[in-house]
Amino acid sequence: MGNGILVIAEHEGGVFKKSAAELVAKAKALGLGPVTALVIGHAGGAELGGFGADAVLTVTGGDTSRYSVATYVSAIQAAIAAVNPAAVFASAGAQARDGMPRLAARLGLGVGADVTELRLDGGALVGRRPLYAGKALADVRVSSSPAVFTLRANAFGVPASTGAAAPVSALAVSVSGALTKVVDREAPTSSVVDLTEADRIVSGGRSVASKDGYDKLIRPLAGAIGATPGASRACVDAGFAPHSHQVGQTGKVVNPSLYIAMGISGQIQHLAGMRTSKIIVAVNKDATAPIFQHATYGIVADMFEVGPLLQAELQAALAG
Numbered sequence: 001m002g003n004g005i006l007v008i009a010e011h012e013g014g015v016f017k018k019s020a021a022e023l024v025a026k027a028k029a030l031g032l033g034p035v036t037a038l039v040i041g042h043a044g045g046a047e048l049g050g051f052g053a054d055a056v057l058t059v060t061g062g063d064t065s066r067y068s069v070a071t072y073v074s075a076i077q078a079a080i081a082a083v084n085p086a087a088v089f090a091s092a093g094a095q096a097r098d099g100m101p102r103l104a105a106r107l108g109l110g111v112g113a114d115v116t117e118l119r120l121d122g123g124a125l126v127g128r129r130p131l132y133a134g135k136a137l138a139d140v141r142v143s144s145s146p147a148v149f150t151l152r153a154n155a156f157g158v159p160a161s162t163g164a165a166a167p168v169s170a171l172a173v174s175v176s177g178a179l180t181k182v183v184d185r186e187a188p189t190s191s192v193v194d195l196t197e198a199d200r201i202v203s204g205g206r207s208v209a210s211k212d213g214y215d216k217l218i219r220p221l222a223g224a225i226g227a228t229p230g231a232s233r234a235c236v237d238a239g240f241a242p243h244s245h246q247v248g249q250t251g252k253v254v255n256p257s258l259y260i261a262m263g264i265s266g267q268i269q270h271l272a273g274m275r276t277s278k279i280i281v282a283v284n285k286d287a288t289a290p291i292f293q294h295a296t297y298g299i300v301a302d303m304f305e306v307g308p309l310l311q312a313e314l315q316a317a318l319a320g
């Protein structure tokens with residue numbers, strides 16, 4: 001049985017994602033022993049000490065500048081060997097979805113995936129995860145050591161940094177199992193926060209009716225309140241918004257403080273991606289639309305009329 005928690009701290013070109021601080025802080029709050037952050041492809045990370053990291057291990061060189069599953073898994077394997085943690089935490093995003101099953105298979109570990117709550121019960125970690133598009137919640141215990149959990153971004157909150165610096169040391173890794181090679185990576189052109197990390201989201205449905213409709217209604221409303229634009233699959237399939245904007249079962253799972261659904265009916269596959277949002281505002285001209293059963297606030301109206309009014313009101317409220 002190990003001691004402490006190893007946190008995979010994700011970053012983009014050396015800038016840590018919000019989830020890195022969030023996971024480190026949650027690991028610290030659990031009080032299971034020392035918290036070690038693993039940083040792959042960047043030599044820094046002392047600032048993670050401000051959120052509770054006791055030490056930072058970095059893996060650089062070779063193929064680490066771009067995410068590859070072989071490097072990711074080999075680095076975590078080496079870090080587990082170095083610190084012998086009781087648990088490993090990663091953000092429940094694309095990297096963990098790709099890498100954690102392989103790590104689990106390689107080391108014979110169990111994974112509690114996409115948990116939105118974590119608590120200690122008799123010294124063991126118990127994660128809670130939504131099932132069946134959020135219709136049920138399952139409590140998950142992992143009997144392997146270390147126990148691996150992937151945590152949904154924005155579910156735990158980020159405290160203010162204490163400003164403390166954690167000691168950083170390099171970890172030597174020999175990469176094995178490389179069946180693929182990443183030859184290039186296309187960075188997103190937009191500077192808005194990624195949907196999975198966004199604190200506010202404004203999503204548009206099929207009824208935006210055109211790319212122009214999406215660009216003139218959804219993007220300005222999102223921009224006005226510092227939100228990231230999202231979309232239903234029907235909106236994406238129709239070519240009104242890019243696939244990277246899709247929220248739902250086959251899109252991104254989001255967990256913002258505020259989710260505004262504009263002209264989205266609220267089918268189960270869309271709900272699967274946004275149901276855990278803290279406040280849901282729905283605008284739909286059909287009072288019987290299923291989205292209203294999940295909305296904190298509902299507006300029965302034509303979104304093309306309400307959208308600009310909402311934008312002006314929210315802008316004024318934020319300015320005041």
Ligand SMILES: Cc1cc2nc3c(=O)[nH]c(=O)nc-3n(C[C@H](O)[C@H](O)[C@H](O)COP(=O)(O)OP(=O)(O)OC[C@H]3O[C@@H](n4cnc5c(N)ncnc54)[C@H](O)[C@@H]3O)c2cc1C
Pocket residue numbers: 204205206207231232233234235246247248249250251252262263264265266267268269270273283284285286289301302303304
């Ligand atoms: C395997 C599978 C996976 C899927 N994955 C996803 C997924 O990841 N994400 C996802 O979103 N969907 C997904 N879907 C599709 C999903 O079932 C729905 O078809 C989709 O979510 C509907 O999108 P929508 O709400 O934009 O469109 P619709 O269901 O057509 O709803 C449009 C809504 O707009 C309202 N409306 C129309 N005009 C206005 C107006 N002027 N003002 C206000 N309201 C208006 C209507 O009343 C209606 O409620 C998946 C489906 C399958 C089978």
